Each structure stands twice: as C-alpha cells, then as structure tokens.
Amino acid sequence: MASTLHDVAKLAGVSIKTVSNVIHDYPHIRPATRERVEQAIAELGYIPNLTARSLRSGRTGAIALAVPDLGLSYFAELAASVIEAAEEAGVVVLVEQTGGDRDRELDLLRSPRLKMTDGLIFSALGMGQEDVEALDVPYPLVLLGERIFGGPCDHVTMRNVEAARAATEYLIGSGRQRIAVIGAHEGEVIGSAGLRLSGYRQALEVHSLPFDESIIGYTTLWHRANGATCMRELLDRGVEFDAVFGLNDTLALGAMRALQESGRRVPDDVAVVGYDDLDEAQYSIPSLTTVDPGQPWIARTAVQTLLDRIERGDAAGPARQLLAEFSIIERESAPPPIRSGTL
Amino acid sequence: MASTLHDVAKLAGVSIKTVSNVIHDYPHIRPATRERVEQAIAELGYIPNLTARSLRSGRTGAIALAVPDLGLSYFAELAASVIEAAEEAGVVVLVEQTGGDRDRELDLLRSPRLKMTDGLIFSALGMGQEDVEALDVPYPLVLLGERIFGGPCDHVTMRNVEAARAATEYLIGSGRQRIAVIGAHEGEVIGSAGLRLSGYRQALEVHSLPFDESIIGYTTLWHRANGATCMRELLDRGVEFDAVFGLNDTLALGAMRALQESGRRVPDDVAVVGYDDLDEAQYSIPSLTTVDPGQPWIARTAVQTLLDRIERGDAAGPARQLLAEFSIIERESAPPPIRSGTL
DNA sequence: GCGCGAGTCTACAACGTTGTACTCGGCGTA
DNA sequence: TACGCCGAGTACAACGTTGTAGACTCGCGC
Numbered sequence: 001m002a003s004t005l006h007d008v009a010k011l012a013g014v015s016i017k018t019v020s021n022v023i024h025d026y027p028h029i030r031p032a033t034r035e036r037v038e039q040a041i042a043e044l045g046y047i048p049n050l051t052a053r054s055l056r057s058g059r060t061g062a063i064a065l066a067v068p069d070l071g072l073s074y075f076a077e078l079a080a081s082v083i084e085a086a087e088e089a090g091v092v093v094l095v096e097q098t099g100g101d102r103d104r105e106l107d108l109l110r111s112p113r114l115k116m117t118d119g120l121i122f123s124a125l126g127m128g129q130e131d132v133e134a135l136d137v138p139y140p141l142v143l144l145g146e147r148i149f150g151g152p153c154d155h156v157t158m159r160n161v162e163a164a165r166a167a168t169e170y171l172i173g174s175g176r177q178r179i180a181v182i183g184a185h186e187g188e189v190i191g192s193a194g195l196r197l198s199g200y201r202q203a204l205e206v207h208s209l210p211f212d213e214s215i216i217g218y219t220t221l222w223h224r225a226n227g228a229t230c231m232r233e234l235l236d237r238g239v240e241f242d243a244v245f246g247l248n249d250t251l252a253l254g255a256m257r258a259l260q261e262s263g264r265r266v267p268d269d270v271a272v273v274g275y276d277d278l279d280e281a282q283y284s285i286p287s288l289t290t291v292d293p294g295q296p297w298i299a300r301t302a303v304q305t306l307l308d309r310i311e312r313g314d315a316a317g318p319a320r321q322l323l324a325e326f327s328i329i330e331r332e333s334a335p336p337p338i339r340s341g342t343l
Numbered sequence: 344m345a346s347t348l349h350d351v352a353k354l355a356g357v358s359i360k361t362v363s364n365v366i367h368d369y370p371h372i373r374p375a376t377r378e379r380v381e382q383a384i385a386e387l388g389y390i391p392n393l394t395a396r397s398l399r400s401g402r403t404g405a406i407a408l409a410v411p412d413l414g415l416s417y418f419a420e421l422a423a424s425v426i427e428a429a430e431e432a433g434v435v436v437l438v439e440q441t442g443g444d445r446d447r448e449l450d451l452l453r454s455p456r457l458k459m460t461d462g463l464i465f466s467a468l469g470m471g472q473e474d475v476e477a478l479d480v481p482y483p484l485v486l487l488g489e490r491i492f493g494g495p496c497d498h499v500t501m502r503n504v505e506a507a508r509a510a511t512e513y514l515i516g517s518g519r520q521r522i523a524v525i526g527a528h529e530g531e532v533i534g535s536a537g538l539r540l541s542g543y544r545q546a547l548e549v550h551s552l553p554f555d556e557s558i559i560g561y562t563t564l565w566h567r568a569n570g571a572t573c574m575r576e577l578l579d580r581g582v583e584f585d586a587v588f589g590l591n592d593t594l595a596l597g598a599m600r601a602l603q604e605s606g607r608r609v610p611d612d613v614a615v616v617g618y619d620d621l622d623e624a625q626y627s628i629p630s631l632t633t634v635d636p637g638q639p640w641i642a643r644t645a646v647q648t649l650l651d652r653i654e655r656g657d658a659a660g661p662a663r664q665l666l667a668e669f670s671i672i673e674r675e676s677a678p679p680p681i682r683s684g685t686l
Numbered sequence: 687g688c689g690c691g692a693g694t695c696t697a698c699a700a701c702g703t704t705g706t707a708c709t710c711g712g713c714g715t716a
Numbered sequence: 717t718a719c720g721c722c723g724a725g726t727a728c729a730a731c732g733t734t735g736t737a738g739a740c741t742c743g744c745g746c
Contacts, residue, residue: 002481004731004732004733005732005733005734006732014695014696015695015696015697016696016697016732016733017695017696017697017698017733017734017735018694018695018696020733020734021694021695021734024734027693028692028693028694028695029693029694029695030693030694030695033694033695045481047453047455047458048455048458048732048733049398049458049731049732049733050455050456050458050459050733051394051397051398051403051458051459051731051732051733052398052701052731052732052733052734053732053733053734054394054459054701054733055392055394055395055398055700055701055702055703055731055732055733056700056701056732056733056734056735057701057733057734058701060394060459061456061459062437062459069423070413070419070420070422070423070426071419071420071423071622073416073419076413076414076416076419076422076423077413077414079413079419079422079438080412080413080414080419080440083413083438083439083440084440087439087440092437092439092456092459093437093438094405094435094436094437094438095422095426095436095437095438096426096430096435097423097426097427097430112390112391112393113393113404113435115390115391115392115393115394116393116394116397116403116404116405116435116459138345138388224622224623224625224626225625225626228626253626254626256628257626257627257628260628261628279414279567280567280623282567282568283567283568283571283596283597283600284600285599285600285603285604285628347701347702347703348702348703348704349702357725357726358725358726358727359702359703359726359727360703360704360705360725360726360727360728361724361725361726363703363704364704364724364725367704370723371722371723371724371725372723372724372725373723373724373725376724376725391702391703392701392702392703393703394701394702394703395701395702395703395704395731396702396703396704397703397731398701398702398703398730398731398732398733399702399703399704399705399730399731400703400704400731401731
C-alpha cells in the first residue's frame, strides 16, 4: 500500500540509496537526477517510514509523558506545555495516565512500551521516597513532582516550601490571623501536601502565630469536590478562621464554593489563596489569588533536560536538580493589604 | 547497552528464534530449554525492542490523537477518556496539538510523524467543509467534531442541533422568554457554533418566539475570558434577557461571572445553560445546568472504531457515522420548572 | 598518457525482530 | 524394515531505512 524507497527508486531508475540521499539533501547529486527522484516521490506520494528509520538510528523522535490524569487541570495544562515545547524541538509526545496509582507508576517505569520513545518525563504521585531505586532505569528519565527527592535521575520541581510560606505570609501581611488549610495529607512530610503544609507552619512560626490542628482540613485526592467537602467539614466543626489556604487551586475553588454556600463572603469574611495558577483561577468569582509555581518553565525545562540527556547519551551523568521560581498572583479572593500613607 | 534477542540467545546457548518462541509462548519447547532462556532473559534484563517488532509486523501499537489544545478543558477530558479507552485495548496514545489552526491541521494529516502510529483520531476545529478531500488519507482515520460532514472517513459526533434545541426548550419550559446566546460565530452554518445556534433557532420557532439578533453574542475562541467579555458587551448594549445559552461550558462560566459582576443574580434574574458537562460545571457557583453530549461514549467509540479499522485493514470500507446520545443535566444555574399540582 | 581527486552513484550490511522453510531424532504403524 | 509424523530446534530472509565502502567517469596537472 504505502510506497517505499524501493518503489521510488524503481520509478526514478536510480538506486534506493540515491533516493535516500535526495531526501536528506546530500549535496553531490546531479540536478537532473534530483529532479527525477523528486518527481517520483511526488507521484507515489512517498512518505518515509519512521519506524524503519528509528530502528536504524536508534532514535524514535518521541518522548513519553506520564501524568496521573489529564482530567486534573494542573496536569492537563502541564501536558499542553510539554507537548508544545516538544513540538518546538521536533519531537512528539506519547501520553500515559497512571491514575496516581503507585503500582501502575512502578509498572510504567518498566514497561516495554517505553521502548517506543527516547525517554520519559514522569510525574509521580503514588510512589514515595521508598521507591527511589525504581527510578534507576536504563533510559533517560526526568522526574517531576514532589514525591521523591535525591533520586538517580534529573528532577525538575518547584519551591513548595518557600512558595507556601510566601502565600501564608501574604495572608498574614494582609491582616489575617487564623488561616485554615484545605487538602493536608495525614502524616505526610514529603509530597506536595507535606511540603506546602510545612511552608505554612514556617510562616506561622516566623510571625509567632500558633499552629492550630483544628483548622487543618485533611483530604486525599485534590479534586474540586473534595475541596468543598473538606471546607464544609471545617464549617460544621464550628471553628473560627479568617482565611483559607487551599493547597492547590481546585481545592481552593471548591472551598470557596462551600464558603459562599454557607453565607460567608470572600474575601470580606474569609480570604482564599490557592496554589498552581490554573487558567480558571483568573475566571472564578471572585478571581483566585494564588501561587504561580512556574509550570511553563517546568515543562520547558523538563523537555530540554530530557532531550539533552538523549542527545548526549550520558545516561550516567550526574543527576540535576532544577527548581522553578514562583510568585504570588494577587487577585480578588485575597487582595493585597491597603497600603496607607507613603506612596 | 540494551540487550537483544541475540545476547539472550548466546547466553542461553540456543538460537535467537528459540528465544523469540519462548517469549511468545510457542508450545513446543522443552521445559529445560524454556527455563534456561527465561533465566537468561531475567539476567540480562532483556526488554523487547518494539521498534523492530513494529517494523517487522507493520503495526506500532500506538494511535495518534490530535486536538486543538489540552488547555481547553473539553479536549483535556476527551484526551483523558481516549487514553483510558486505548489503554484498555492495549495501545498507547500520541497526542498532538494543532491550536485549532487550519494549516496546522492540514499539515498534520500529511505528516510523516503519523507513520509512528497505526491511525489517527482527529478533532478538527480550523478546517471546514471545503477541506473534505484532505481527509482522504492512506491510513485509518476517525474524525471528531462538527466542522466537516460526509467525509471519506469514519466520523463520531454528537447531536448538536437536537441537543441545543433541547437546552433552549428547557429554558423556555422553565418560563424564560428572551434567551441570549454567547459564543456564536458570524455566518457559520456547519461547526459547533453554527449547529448549536441552529438548534436554538429551531426551539424558538417551535415555541413561536422571535429570533432577536441583538441578544446574540459573537466571539471566536471559546475561552472563559471570551465568555465574560462577550457577556459584558451584551450588558453594555442594554438589551434585555432572562436567560443565557452559552454554546459551551467555559463560555457559560465566563458569562456567569460577568453577570454576577454586574449585579445580576443567577438563576433568579438570568438563568444560564452551558454545553459539554465539564467536570467543573458541577462545582461552579451556582452549579451549571448543561448539556451532557456523551463525551465518554464518543471517546470510547472513536477508539473502538479506529482499532476496528486497523484490525480489519479495510481502509476503504464504507465510512461510518456514529452519533452520541445527549441529555440535559439540571443544576442550579437553570433549575427545572416547579411542577405545581399533581403528586 | 597516466594518475588522482572530486563528483556521482551503487551494492551491501546492519538495526532487532518474526515468519517460513528446513533439519534432525525418535516414535508408532504398516 | 520402511515410512511418515511429530516435537524441538535452527537458518535465513525480510520489514524499510541509512552508513560504509567502493565503482565509475570526468577533467586536471604533470
């Protein structure tokens, strides 16, 4: 069905290698020959077989991206950025979903399906520090996320602790004293939840505010629904608070909804801050003050780092740690303090 | 670096084909031989080279999915469903973004990069009916979307006209008379916007309501921001309306925000209905009444149809048209009419 | 007139896998 | 004893491409 170099060569009356040379712009070809070959290519609608090329060259021109679930906005936006960066570099992206499940993540790292790609960008959610050895794989791997540190592969991540501290200090700076948290994970130290909670506690300490377990909301999956449920639980408990730090945007948005249902006004009664700066954070009502964790930079850097590894073939080079810069995006749900007096 | 059948064969002291046979559970192998081979495989950590297997078999075990942008929630959720369905069938998915740009879409259909896959699920946004011939490609193709009909390939789509009519009738049934539209495309007949607007007009006609151009809001890209902007334009125009039909959920959510900013209450002053039933539609405030267009079914069906084509190899078989069933999801932004009396 | 390099093109092998055809014993049956 | 068949395994070619080595023809300089 599909034509091959062979067919083109026969039609043009040249050898198969000459056709290959024409395609690759090899310089020493007579114009007449080149033209005949090009015409044959056009006539047959020849398209090179990338599988054969891959086999020959050992490169596929594809990378894999594994995320928990594209239904989660953060990962959808991350995937969009990764695909865009990859396209600019001329490679395509094979996307896998792990569901954030540890076993599926471990399976994936060993899957022969990865042989179809030159490397993997892996956003872990289910695995933990105890699985660090599973990251010692025989292909280029760039890790994303906050579940494992100090592994044998490159790791692109964000300043979770510092950013969470900055977000909390931002709330304190705007006059809030009792800041509830939505989305904590019981007993977690490493991982987005653990690290961000730790930043939260640092901020309280710096400002000599007490840490109050009763305004910490625990929930496992960071969905909107859980943000709302978790918020309702806090409200039912009858505890007092004048601000909420959602450990990510979807939790914060869900929490905001529950607050409004209960009659609280945001930000007048309760200020809300999220984390991720999702696209939708700027369109919620009120718009969501949040931490921009540098996701586009993370995506670009992950792709570049991976391609670099692939290019240089030094799978054994020293593992690099790359950290994205963050910033606080001030919006309506938690306005900045009114600066009185001096300019 | 990576070991091959050759290495395993040498280590086990058998021929390369025997190793291949062991891997494929060929029955006539002596247990002793099988064991030696399996041990050699384990010792070398042999992983079959899928590229070579693909070249040999003519199948890659991968399909491509082309969508405009994973940053658009609808396509993110669609991609999630497609990847899930593909995984169940044992194939992986290569995701491409076209930006909804016609030229990039046309390029993609001819791209040799597709040679790395067995077929394509293609969600067109920029191309139109005039490009129908471009769909006549030499590989299995399943079209999604509402831009092109009657093409030479299988097409999985939704009942746009009927669903939009039902949504509009739902608003009329709950007592609304002047229903604004957000997201129309100037002069479009085919395409999501054109078809849904047409369903809207049908509903008006059936109920003898006038079509009023002054409450039709036009905007090109269906982003949240555009929904809000478009709504503000209608409000500035000073026209009256008691309901809004957002041609998709993000537009409706953006419009809802603009309405609330302007002091209108949803649904008391203005009822709002969207289209898509995105995950976030159930967590907005108020939650969004919307059309569930059957997206999971579409994704599953697209994958099955494509794999079917690939399996049977009948690229030339008759093109199939597959239509998803829809339903109206009643939520707070447009509650159902209070049924008085009986029961 | 001959060698030499540059230009143009070809033949062949190899990437790692799998299908096909084949070999070689041993066993049951005529 | 001869025959064919079955189990177990091997050898080779092929998938479509590209790198390497080399063939052949000029034209140029000695």
